[in-house]
Amino acid sequence: MPPKRAAAAASEAAPAAKRAKTASTSKKTAVKAKADAPKKAAPAKKKETATKTVAAKKAVAPKKAAAPARKKTPKPSEGSDKENADAAPAPKVNGVKRKRDENEEQPDEVVAGDAQVNGERSTKRAEKEEAEAAPVKKRKVAAPKPAPKRVVRELKAINEPPTQVMDIFVFGEGTAGELGLGSVRVDGKKPIDVKRPRINHNxxxxxxxxxxGMHVAALTKDNKILTWGVNDQGALGRDTTWEGGLRDVDDEDEDSDDEDTGMNPKESTPGEIDTSDIPEGTKWVQLVASDSATFALTTTGQVYGWGTFRSNEGILGFNKHVMVQRTPTHVPELSRIKQLAAGLNHILALDDKNKIYAWGAGQxxxxxxxxxxxxxxxxxxxTGIGALPGRAKAEKxxxxxxxSFVIDNKARVIGWGLNNYAELGVEDEAGQDGGFVMRPQLIKSLAGYEIADIAGGEHHSLxxxxxxQLITWGRIDGHQVGQPSASFSEDNTIWDERQKPRILLVPTVVPDIGGVVRVAAGTDHSFAITADGKVYSWGFSANYQTGQGTTDDIESPTLIDNSAIRDRKIVFAGAGGQYGILGALPLEN
Known part of the structure; x- marks a missing residue:
């Protein structure tokens, strides 16, 4: 083995010990451990109080007209010393000070040296009365100008909503409610540990x-957004407070047809998001979901979001002012967005001028x-990521x-981010702890292909x-790449000290499968959909997330072939940490 390969392999040792530990974990609660993956705090199940932004409060509270200011008579202790000194002393009545009434008739002023003091008005008094008797000239006041009308610029639609309706099939663990099957048995079937695709009638x-990661969002043809799964950090965008409790495990009756799993029914059952702060008439075109947040794109290119982002240290926040956003709120920094994409804790947005924005966790x-x-x-x-290399124009x-990945209008791939398992298809720094690519670069190892679709898992890509053709690369030890052993060589693979293949450095075509038109990836499992509507899966399957009915790893792309989808045309596949979802065209009536 070349020295470079051996050194890199030594730094990524002991996959077998990790796999053995994962295999022994209970399938209902296990999430595959990754000793050498970037540290990520486990989501706490603590309910947090929503924090509303000032902008949100202003949007909800109607504006009140300002009340006229009332004149307040200052108390003796109020006002300046000068004002108090100039104030006339109040007259006394029976030895008690009485406040002077401004309308009360006052005695005539006495002017020293005036000859008509006795019974006659003083000269000053006469002049004052004469002035008051003179006619008052009316002052012309200009008519008030009408307030300018507020012009509201109506945004033009730049995106079209999807229209193809799908039947949704789910499979996987489901103990976090991510399958959306509710919390009780239906027709004798549990809503958890679903081994093969099952239609979701909800x-x-x-x-x-x-x-x-552990929640799902769906857009309906009638413009509703439904969410289900874990809502600890507001990822569902609605109130899922539940007064129920956990079932008594000792009284559990496995044969009961209505056995309650103890899951929160408001989380495990699809429900519509809270749209009270969203302008009337808003139409949705795309949803994306990260580990603890959800974002939605409108026909006019506006972006709304809810939930929070997490970093290696725990909750990072939703924005600079809000830690956890419980209901949908507008992202004001973005406009005229054409497309969104979501990683575990970061989001990308592409606008109509070929500018790509990124935000979230960036470690x-x-x-x-x-x-x-x-x-x-x-x-x-x-924030914009800057110009793409090679004057690329992003299409996806x-x-x-x-x-992160970009497919440009020439079918080239551009990538950046973590690369310690060569998940970008870049050999540099692969096999090194914390290896990454800071700036977007053309992926030279894919230069010989015209890429139509691309997806990334935790440490692998396809x-x-x-x-x-189906192409895979990245981490190998959980069969994430779906390649036979013959695909690994000294030229394209990093091996560990036990001479087991660890990292597939070079994107490699998977043999014996063709006609692939769409790909999808979960944390450590993947899907490929063919032009004739068939779906293949492979990878880590400890929680039935491959839909193959087994907890054993699926080593190579394998057709999912059960009675529920055998005669259906699959047009969509998606995955999270421990589950998978398929979308099929409806059966003709």
Whole structure:
């Protein structure tokens, strides 16, 4: 083995011990441990109080007309010393001070040296009365000008909503409610540990689905956004407070047809988001979901979001002012957006002028910019990543957990972010702890292909070409790349000290599968959809997330072939940490 390969392999040792530990974990609660993955605090199940921004409060509270100011008579202790000194003393009545009435008739002034003091008005008094008797000239006042009318500029639609309705099939663990099957058995079937694709009858008219780590969002044809799964950090965008409790495990009756799983039914059942702060008439076109947040794109290119981002240290926040955003709120820094993409804790947005914005957690360079530790909240501000190399014009954006991709109009791939498992397809720094690519660069290892679709998992990636080839690269030890052992060589693979393949450095075509038109990736498992509507899966399957009915790893792309979808045309596949979702065209009536 070349010295470079051996050194890199030594730094990434002991995959077998990790896999053995994962395999022994209970399938209902296990999330695959990754000893050498970037540290990420486990989401706490603590309910947090929503924090509303000042802007949100102003939007909800109607404006009141300002009340006229009341004149307040200053108390003796109020006002300046000069004003108190000039004030006339109040006259006394029976030895008690009485406040002087301004309308009370006062005695005539006595002027020293005036000859008519006795019974006659003083000269000054006469002059005053004469002045008061003179006619008052009316002052012309200009008519008030009408207030200028407020012109509201109506935004033009730049995006079209999806219209193709799908039947939704789910499979995987589901103990966090991410399957959306509710909390009780239906027709004798539990809503958890679903081994093979099962239709979700709670979902009707769905046209688009976004899979987060442990929650899901779906857009319906009638413009509703439904969410389900974990809502600890507001990822569902609605109130899921539940007064119920956990079932008594000792009284559990496995044969009961209505057995309650103890899950929160408001989280495990799809529900519509809170739209009270969203302008009437808003139409949605796309949803994306990260680990603890959800974002939605409108026909006019506006972006709304809710939830929060997490960093290696825990909750980072939703924006600079709000830690957890419980209901949908507008992202004011963005406009005329055409497309969104979501990683584990970062978001990309592409506008109609070919500018790409990134925000969220950026500790693995997934935002394509350096962040100062003293100002970590700067990562929460959507910021342009700069010009793409090779004068590329972006047509599609995509994310892995900690890395990002762009497919340009020449079918080339540009990438940046974490690369310690060569998940970008870049050999530099692969096999090194914390290896990453800071700035977007053309992925030279994919230069010989015309890429049509691309997706990223936690430490692996996959793509399909315009001629239907399936290509994979990155981490190997959980069969994430779906390659046979013959695909690994000294030229394209990093091996560990036990001479087991560890990292596939070079994007490699998967044999024995063709006609692929779409790809999708979960944390450590993947899907490929063919032009004839078939779907293949492979990778880590400890929680049935491959839909193959087993907890054993699926080593190579394998057709999902159960009675529920055998005669259905699959047009969508999505995945999270421990589950998978398929979308099929409805059956003709």
């Amino acid at each position: 979902l009707k008219g769905v046209v688009q689905v976004a899979c987060g 693995q360079a997934q935002l394509a910019r350096r962040l100062l530790e003293r100002d970590d909240l700067a990562a929460l501000y959507p 954006i995509a994310c892995g957990s900690y890395h 793509a399909c070409t315009k001629d239907g």
